[in-house]
Amino acid sequence: MDYQDVIDRVDTLVVEQPKTVVVACLLLTAVFAVGLGNISTEAGTSQFTEGSPAMQAYEDVQREFSDPFAPDTGSTQLVQRNQNVLSKPSLLRMLTIQKRLAERPGLRVAGTSSVAESVALSLDPRADTMAEKIDAVESATPSQLDAAVREAARERGIARSLSEDFNRESATASATVGVVTHRLPGGLGSGIGASGTSPLTAIQQEAQHVVNSVTGDVVVFGSGMISAEFANVIVDSLIIVVPAAALLIFVFLVFSYRDPFDLFLGVVSLLMTVVWTFGFMGLLGIPFSQMLVAVPPLLLAVGIDFGIHAINRYREERTEGADLEDAMSTTTDQLLPAFFIVTGTTVLGFAANLTSSLGPIRSFGLVAAIGIAFTMVIFGVFLPSGKVLVDRWREHHDLPAFGRRPIGTEGSLLGRALRVGVFVGKRAPRLFLVVVLLSSAVVGAYGTGVDTSFEQDDFLPPADVPDYLENLPEPFKPSDYSSTAITNYLDEHFATTGGGQVVVYVQGQMTRDYALEQIQHANRDPPSTFVAANRSAQPSSIVDVIDAYAAANPEFAALVARNDVDADGVPDDNLKTIYDRLFASPYGERAENYLTPSYRSARVVYPVESGAAQDAVTADAQAIAADYRFDATATGQAVIFQQITDTILESALRSLAIALVATALFLLLVFRLFEGHATVGLVNLVPILLSLALIAGTMRFLGIPLNAMTATILSITIGMGVDYSSHFVHRFADEYGGDNLYEAMEATVTGTGGALTGSMLTTVSGIGVLAIAITPILGQFGVITALSIFYSYLTSIVVTPSAFVVWDDLVGAEAGTGE
Structure with missing residues (x-):
């Protein structure tokens, strides 16, 4: 069957049976909505550790050196800070905390230790109970106390529990760390990395309440507190980012659509895309992780692009006098191949992440690829069908139409600005291409020095949350976070x-x-x-x-x-x-x-x-x-995390290579099928390669490493970059007849270029708002993804016309005439 037969059938379905299409899509939405209730969450670093050789060795150690029938243990750190934690009042407060924690059954305390306890035993070696140890410290004279501190500090482990400013002679230190060991059910002991759930979370939160009842100079710290922050930070980030992104996207959609009915259709289609994707994810049982926070903005980016292109192209036909049915048939006839090209290459870009040995990155690639496929169905079939229904209803009720002019039409300010690429293509296309390619090669070579990292702090809030977030009203104000600040303090002192x-x-x-x-x-x-x-x-x-x-x-x-x-x-x-x-x-x-x-x-x-x-x-x-x-x-954690760091780089390079090769072959094939000449696909690759070089150089310049999230940026750049260049190239190929090179370019930049501009502004703002997310890793991802989309847009608009001129000199005339 010829591909045009398939498109003609879709055209007929959209124009002649729009109600059937809309009802079917809404029913599917209801089915997928059921899956939303099955979504679980997974947060933190533990999700990345499975499968590494060092992790396997760690698990072997746990198995070999742990009694499988004995309860596991977990630990809590008691970080005490004041002018002198070795003074009698400070020592007594620490001992009192240990005593009260041990007396609380719900804390499952197996034992406690601290410098204060060692000092008490130096004063009275026969002190067995915590009450006796408190009495020993309480009854000691200052000289006895100093001598006991010096004696206790001779033990290697005790000295390590004191800050580096510990002075043996004066028996002073500004900080100390006590340890509480808890009995846990078998199999729930702490492992490498932390997750969004921990059996220690409730224990350590209760312990903090006990500590607060005694003093304010001791902070409870441990994997349970970190796990709680891992879970909270996802929710807090979504509460802040989603409304901000929705507001920005809405503003730019109003500008792009300029029609309340079209705006409503576009927003409904975007919501359906998210529901289908995450409902399907819930049905598959894939947990929602920090990696998947990036999926909704990506789906919105592609959905907005498809929606604006569909409405814009339809308006072009209507302004030229076509009736409703002919205008929509022409629109779908032209855009469905473009949507297929974009979807195919974007899916390949994301699916390349399935080759990663890290589970969360594979899940990201799978969910994003499925979501993009759903996006094509919704915006390629549902939205045009809805548009036909709405416009027929408006014509029947004689309602006015708004925003009939396409974005970027000739004569507008935007239309004149978009012609800069055509201007350069007419004047000096070869020189411009040489300069751009050489410059990009230099930038790309610079970008090969980008760092790679995988650290627990990437997933946690910064030590100091920005004031503009702290001052947000409820419910947008983030939770109180302390893990990073405590970790930094321990490292420094x-x-x-x-x-x-x-x-x-x-x-x-x-x-x-x-x-x-x-x-x-x-x-x-x-x-x-x-x-x-x-x-x-x-x-x-x-x-x-x-x-x-x-x-x-x-x-x-x-x-x-x-x-x-x-x-x-x-x-x-x-x-x-x-x-x-x-x-x-x-x-x-x-x-x-x-x-x-x-x-x-x-x-x-x-x-x-x-x-x-x-x-x-x-x-x-x-x-x-x-x-x-x-x-x-x-x-150990450092070794396992370093292996993950190496795996991230390996995965990024492998997925990049696979995505590039697969995308190139796909473009050559589809342009051969759709346009009769495969080399048009090579023109499509030029903006993508330039964007890759620019994004790599930018990451190094800004100090943004390849981490668990930004490692996907290379394949995302391919996927999103193809989105812009494919629309541009496909429209040019449709307009090009062999002897109308500059006219085809003019029509492309003023028609498709206008839609690309609206899409770029909307998606850059929508994804860029991730920069205000609480966790650094999400903020970095938002910045670099927004830049990637901007680079893809810029190179498509400015560089592609010159590439077309060179292509036309080489093979264009033959391609256009079909010879």
Whole structure:
């Protein structure tokens, strides 16, 4: 069947049976609306971690070193800040908080620890209860208290819980961090990354209420609080962005349509697009994530473009005297191929993200591609049918028509401005193309240096929410956010608390003579990102448990000494016997945290310096792991996040390459089918390539990295860029007859160019409003997507005419005459 037969059937359906089309589309909308109730949400960084090698190693560690029948644990940090957290009042407040938290059953407290508790035990080693520890601090003299602080600070772990301004002599520090451990149902313990849901959220929120009843200088912090902010920030961003985008879009739609009936049709069609897409998503069971916040603006961008083109083209025919049926038949006859080209290339651009190994990016590509396909159906069939019904009803009731003139008609100010590309194409097209292509090559080369990142802070609100957001009235005023500020504070004031840790997962027969020596060897001359003392890393491992039991049991100490051949404190021989004795002792439970009962796997936990760069930590962790004689894998949040960062770049480049190749082949095929000459598709690619180079250079210049969201911008630039260039090129091909090059260009820029301008203004403002979103990652995405659309529009209007002149010199005349 010839493609024109399909278009003719659609023309007939739209013009002769518009009521049937409208009713069918509305019924489908009702069906998809059911799926809206099935949509769940997924937020945070945990959704990106699945599948990475480091994450697999982390899960192996969790499985190997955790009792599957024992309850999981989660932790809460108590961040205390004041002039001196080691003063008696501050120590008493921290101890009181620990006591009240432990007494609250709903908090499921398994244990607490703090510098205040260590100081109390230094004062009275026999103090068992928290009340006795409070009494010990309360009854101490200032000199006794200072001495107890200095004694407690000799313990390595205690010193790490104090801010870097800790002065041992004066026993002062401006901040400290206490830890509360909670018992959680099995399988709900904290993992790598955070999500929008956490079993610790309610616990930590209740804990903050308890803390507030005691003092105002302690803040509760932990994964539960972060998870709550992940969930809240999506809602808050949507509450702020959606109304602002809707207002801007409405204003520009009024300008573009200039007719209340057409405006109503356009808005209804846009709403149907969103309902179909997200209803279908709900029926498929795809959760709504931060990545998918970008889908509605993208659908609106394409929908607005299609709507304005359809109405504008229809008005062109009407102003030339065509009746309603002929005008709409001509409109659909010309625009349906253009809509198909735009839809096909845009779907290919988004679908290229399905090759990503990151689930959220794949979901984004799938939902966006489905949404664009729905957009074509709604604006290619429903809107024209609705327009026919409305105009027939208006003619029947003799109602006036508004805004009959198309946007950008010749003689208007906009029409004159749009002709700049034609002017350049007439004067110096080759020189202009050479300059533009060379400049873009330079910009593109500069853009190859754009950074790539994946950090938890990308998904959280900034430490300081802008005043214009803070001053918004309810319900637009955002929630109170503190996670980023606390994280920054910990990074700035603590040597290791904010640095996290790296785990080396060791697999091998740990009874071999060199099994423990390899841990000792790997610790020597550690990299700069690892916490060190006396030129040695300070990990926690099975060696520490052996040392602890040896210090408590002389008989075991003698056994270790007899089997320490080189007298370096680490046993070399009879390791199985040593492990058997250790696991049978009271220290056996601690040993299982670092060595499996089969003695075939071990974990070594290295503390990392606060503020260390993620890529540097990962490189150092992998270097440490390489020093082990057994198979050893580095894991931990920094390593996993860095692997995701690398995957983001890999995914972006792969999807770019696939999208470019697929788009080029598609354009060559469809222009061969629709216009009889494939090379028109090459002209279509010129603005896209220019836009890609410009957006890459802009990202580097503005310091916007390729992250979880902006990684999709390259394929989006292709998808959205083709939207503008395809309309332009297809209209030119329709107008071009082989000997009317400049007349065809004039008709294209004043007709299609006007519709493109209305579409660009509407979508740039609608998507650009994401810049005011609370999370940095959404703001960056909004800015860069708006710029991408503007670049696509600009290159289509200004550069494409010159490309047509060159194309006409090479193959145009033959194409136009059909020779």
